[in-house]
Amino acid sequence: MKKILLWLTLFMLVMGLLAGCSNSNGEGAEPRKTKDGKIIVDFWTFWGSETRRPIIEKIVDDYNASQDKVFIKHTFLPWGDIWTKNLAAIAAGNPPDVIINDINSVSHRAKNNQAENLSKYINNADFKNKFYPELWKTVEYEGDPYAVPFNTDTRLLFYNKKAFKEAGLDPNKPPETWEELEAYAKKLDKKDGGKYERIGFYPLWGSFGPESWMMNADNGEGYIDKDGDVAIATKEKVKALNWIKSWNDRIGNENINAYKADFGSEQSNPFIAGKVAMMIDVGTFYTQIRDYGKDMDFGVAPIPAVSKNEKNWSQGGGFVAEIPKGSKNPDEAWKFIEYLTDTEAQTYWATENFDNVANIKAAEKAQSLLEGKDKEVYGATVKNMEVTKLHPVPVNAPDYQSKINPTIDAVLLGERKAEEALKEAEKSVKQSIDQ
Known part of the structure; x- marks a missing residue:
């Protein structure tokens, strides 16, 4: 895992230079739409297993049914391929709109202009206070947020x-x-x-x-x-x-x-x-x-x-929801990230996957819904978040x-x-x- 993250970080530095030199940033291009006029928002994850894929796709389907403006298109890419393909797509000016990415390297993508600055969407403390403080610290670079925590571990x-x-x-x-x-x-x-x-x-x-x-x-x-x-x-x-x-x-x-x-x-x-x-x-x-x-x-x-x-x-470690730099639909992508990281979707992910989520209220709600040994162990992980530290890869020492x-x-x-x-x-x- 650490070797993968090291390789990924070094790859990002190279792709950052390529992205900075690229003129095809996609600005002004018309967003893709469905036949009934909904904007298509590309959402990339590495959750393709028979356990996790149905869960994330249920969350996507629920969001698509909850409104009539956008259609979230979920794309599965294998672990190890997804992030390199994302960086290549950013450099080419054709990235996905939302991606699940590594939490410990957010600052590198922020520094290299590979992720959208989310400060225009997050303008008060109420939003960031939904999440464990240790996780939120990892998504900020020079005081601005560039991702939203999704899940974690301890x-x-x-x-x-x-x-x-x-x-x-x-x-x-x-x-x-x-x-x-x-x-x-x-x-x-x-x-x-x-x-x-x-x-x-x-x-x-x-x-x-x-x-x-x-x-x-x-x-x-x-x-x-x-x-x-x-x-x-x-x-x-x-x-x-x-x-x-x-x-x-x-x-x-x-x-x-x-x-x-x-x-x-x-x-x-x-x-x-x-x-x-x-x-x-x-x-x-x-x-x-x-x-x-x-x-x-x-x-x-x-x-x-x-x-x-x-x-x-x-x-601990974990993953974030991020808008890659150059997304054609950043506003629509942000609305989906809000849903993805809010209490309802996070609780569903936690209980169905037995996975630690970043949203505090969702983690506590998931604990209350579980029973027996599931509840005992999950409760121990929730309590353990109080003493769980993350150590992101420093931008000046990748x-x-x-x-x-x-x-x-x-x-x-x-x-x-x-x-x-x-x-x-x-x-x-x-x-x-x-x-």
């Missing part, structure tokens, strides 16, 4: 209650700190000689990587802090990276790699199969457990904090991950010391920004 600790009972742990008291997490994990380990039958926990399984753990330890601050300063080699991040390395040393790379291969499959997922007792993943991982876990007895909890005196932090990740890998492999490696990465990113 990460939770999933734990096997049956395994807890077997290990003599209280299944209703998950670990709250890193120290407790380690202690629980050791009790949950099951070995036959030198071979693990069950691993209690390993911090890099699931979807919470080194960057997330370092953020968790450093008061929610990512590699670029809230003031825009590079903060890669802080003592908290160094401590976190050494802590991850200690898990590698204890469990052993051979055992870690033996388990890793099974994480791509739903049915053989080591957590669902009972081979891993605790794992951090997005809230929607619950649907995989529900569909393949055969009534698995599990719980969810916030990600443990580095210590009792620190706040716990999670990490390739910063490529300067950091190799040094982290070297530390985890035992080839370098954490403090030295992170200081070198910090220096490299600072130089990149200065240049």
Whole structure:
């Protein structure tokens, strides 16, 4: 995922230059219309699965039936293709009118003149207050909004209650700190000689990587802090990276790699199969457990904090609704985005998909409509939004991950010391920004 986003960001920089040089911006062209005179609004998404496509198309059909001015034409494009084709269409002066795009790179498209400035449509705080503040921050560039948050995610600790009972742990008291997490994990380990039958926990399984753990330890601050300063080699991040390395040393790379291969499959997922007792993943991982876990007895909890005196932090991402630069029908596109991100459509998306949505009222309404385990897990994700941080790719350092990740890998492999490696990465990113 991070490699895709890095490639996408660099591609956007090139396409931004092409767009700036293009004279075919489509201005003055007549909008396409249906036979009965409705303006056709092109809406691109990557939701083509048998689960999600009917849901987004139901929302589109409801909107089309609610008014007689426009017809929303939904176009599915595969993941990975949609954004590159969008940028090429912008450069050619023939983009879609609305697109679902990555939330963490909005500022890049704004800077490169690839998305419409929405400030003329959003002229009071009432609109933006509908959405989680952390999400709204990502759609603004130099004080103006260039997209509207659609959906998001957050990460939770999933734990096997049956395994807890077997290990003599209280299944209703998950670990709250890193120290407790380690202690629980050791009790949950099951070995036959030198071979693990069950691993209690390993911090890099699931979807919470080194960057997330370092953020968790450093008061929610990512590699670029809230003031825009590079903060890669802080003592908290160094401590976190050494802590991850200690898990590698204890469990052993051979055992870690033996388990890793099974994480791509739903049915053989080591957590669902009972081979891993605790794992951090997005809230929607619950649907995989529900569909393949055969009534698995599990719980969810916030990600443990580095210590009792620190706040716990999670990490999120998501997608936005955006009007690409050069849309033939920006006013009509905006009206559809308003509908798409309002309470009714967002609630429907949340309940039918079991997905976290950006609209606060819709998220809370979806929680009230769900039942049983669905309600329990979804409620935990909604509450977890209070401690969920997003870290957009900085516009002045689009390739910063490529300067950091190799040094982290070297530390985890035992080839370098954490403090030295992170200081070198910090220096490299600072130089990149200065240049």
